[in-house]
Amino acid sequence: MGHSRVTVVLWMSRFLSFFFLIPLASAVTHEIPAQWTLVQNGTTGVAAMQLSVVSPTLAIIFDKVEHNPLQIGNHSAWAALYNLETNVVTPLNLTSNSFCAGGTFLSNGTLLNVGGNGVVSPEDEDQNGFQGLRIFEPCTDPAGAGCTVFDDPITVRLVKPRWYPSAIRIWDGSAMVIGGTAAGGFLNTAGSNEPSYEFFPPKNNSIPIVSPFLQDTLGANLFPLTFALPDGTVFIAANNQSMIYNIANNTETRFPPFPNNVRVTYPMTGTGVLLPLTPPNYTPEILICGGSNASDQVLPSTLSSQTPASSQCVRMVLDEAGIAGGWIVEQLPVPRIMPDSIILPTGQIMFVNGGATGVAGYGNVPDQIGQSNADNPVFTPVIYDPSAPAGSRFNSTGLPASTIARLYHSTASFTPMGNVMISGSNPNLDVQTRKYATEYRVEWFNPPFFDLIRPNLSGLPKNILFGQNVNVTVSIPAGLDLSTLQVALMDLGFATHATHSTSRLVYLSTVLSGNTLQITGPPNAGIYPPGPGYIYLVVGGVWGAGTQIIVGTGGAPPVSS
Ligand SMILES: [Cu+2]
Known part of the structure; x- marks a missing residue:
């Protein structure tokens, strides 16, 4: 039985034996931790609508143009660097409106932030960000000194205007930008839909490639859930549909609709995960949870903040047998609109944030709360174990509840330290203090062993x-079962609007002899598109801190046109 099959209960008992077997001389507390802990510490200064770890010590936050307390120059900041170790926040100067952008890293570690919206605050000289292509080069200073965002839509921009596009890194290390709309709004319409793909660096002579799938998935097709697959194709879900897109042949292979008419993309926002890829076969498997079966063909005035969200999860192995079997349905313990999904190094999935009723967005439904289209925030995370028997995969045992509502424009990310950062929530046109307020407080979900001595590896090269x-060289606390040792290569993704683009976990092949561990890089660029990641040593369900690495040479992606 692999460690990923271990339920929370077994995992806790394994943890307890770990504790008792530790030599007394070890610097551990004498209190047995019973559960995960939840710590509120730090504030983001700008609303954390988009969140991505950019170095072992820093996360970048992109917001929209609004009147945040954090200032830069003579106006509010709309982006910031958040120091994961000190909780210090440093404003970044954006030029264009990043409401609401997507993002991905390139093979050389450069972060792209793509799309946005128009000018909203001329007195602050914000520029039209619909074609925004903001560039954040790798930042080596641990505190972010001297690190800036290049944001000049006059000289560098997307080919098409895109509000709510998705972006992923593909097998050659370049970015694929997917969908969006040429007008900010709620339900997408044929008149403003941007049903196309474009690439950066550009491919196809910078001519966007039209996607019939993105035409057929109106009106709830924004922020498509998108994952690069091991064979170089791309899985895309939008509305209640999904397919595999073959970039090389420009072909679509469509799957049956999600059961029960559940829609999973904005404004019926769910969340999706590419489940861990495991040697020797690295067979891809998709899990999509939450969303809503509300109609996407009605006036917003007929929708409600009190309509129950969907508790449905659908799962499918993307091989011949899995596809033939179709979507397998499971149920979250509590329905969720706008959940965030966080892959843990054990291969389990932690769901946080979101609401039990309503839809995403603000200012649309007649019974909005403040301006929120959603209500009944879900405060307790739940962990899904993909390897546990069906019917016993969800568990909230040992997971504390928050008291902070995390609705529209909330984010979360796994961190290099090995805990989960929770931030954001701002279902408002501009900064608001009434329910549901613009939320700047950061929370951290720490695993039970977070403050103990953990498995650790050293001597990893940069690439x-x-x-x-x-x-x-590994150092593993006594009492952990070495037969369960795994090395998790993780892309921590780019979180925006409940999507965690490029997020993935690839288990690497290993050979342990003494305290020397041989690690083999992923077999090819389909399994892990070249680019940045973090490596975590996992033993007996206990993971250490992550070590930053670049998979591949670290070179820039090819420029073809
Ligand atoms: Cu948004």
Whole structure:
């Protein structure tokens, strides 16, 4: 039985034996932690609508143009660097309106932030961000000193205007930008839909490639859930539909609609995960949870903040047998609109944030709360174990409840320290203090063993090539079952609007001899598109801190036109 099959209960008992077997001389507390802990510490200064870890010590936050307390120059900041170790926030100067952008890293570690919306605050000289293509180069200073965002839509921009586009890194290390709309709004319409793909660096002579799928999924097709697959194709879900897109052949292979008419993209926002890819076969499997079965063909005035969200999860293995079997339905313990899904190094999925009723967005439904289209925030996370028997995969045991509502424009990310950062919530046109307020407080979900001595590896090079063997030194606390050792290569993704674009976990092949561990790089660029990631050592369900790595040479993606 692999460690990923271990339920929370078994995992806790394993943890307890770990505790008792630790030599007394070890610097551990004498209190047995019973559960995950929830700590509120730090504030973001700008509303954390978009969140991505950019270095071992820093996360970047993109907001929209609004009147945040954090200032830069002579106006409010709309982006910031958040120091994960000190909780210090440093404003970044954006030029264009990043309401509401997507993002991905390139193979060389450069972060792109794409799309946005028009000018809303001329006195602050914000520029039209619909074609925004903001560039954040790798930032080596641990505190972010000197780190800036290049944002000049006059000289560098997308080909098409895109509000609510998704972005992923594909097998050659370039970015694929997917969908969006040429007008901010609620339900997308044929008149403003941007049903196309474009790439950065550009492909196809910078001519966007039309997507019939994105035409057929109106009006709830924004922020498509998108994952690069091991064979170089791309899985895309929008509305109640999904398909595999073949970039090389420009072909679509469509799947049956999600059961029970559940829609999973904005404004019926759910969340999606590419489940961990495991040797030797690395067979991809998709899990999509939450959303709503509300109609996407009605006036917003007929929708309600009190309509129950969907508790449905659908899961499918993307091989011949899995596709033939169709979507397998499971149920979240509590329905959720706008949940965030966080992959843990054990391969379990933690769901946080979101509401039990309503839809995403603000200012649309007649019974909005403040301006929120959603209500009944869900305060307790739930962990899904993909390897547990059907019917016993969800568990909230040992998970504390928050008291902070995290509705529209909330975010979450796994961190290099090995805990989960929770931020954002701002279902408002501009900064608001009434229910549901613009939320700046950060929370951290820490695993039960977070403050104990954890498995650790050292001596990892800056890069690992595909199929390359490297030796590292490991130190593993006594009592952990070495037969369960795994090395998790994780892309922590770019969180925006409940999507965690590029997020993935690939287990690497390992050979342990003494305290030397041989790690083999992922087999090819389909399994892990070249680019940045973090490596975590996992033993007995206990993971250490992550070590930053670049998979591949670290070179820039190819420029073809
Ligand atoms: Cu938004």
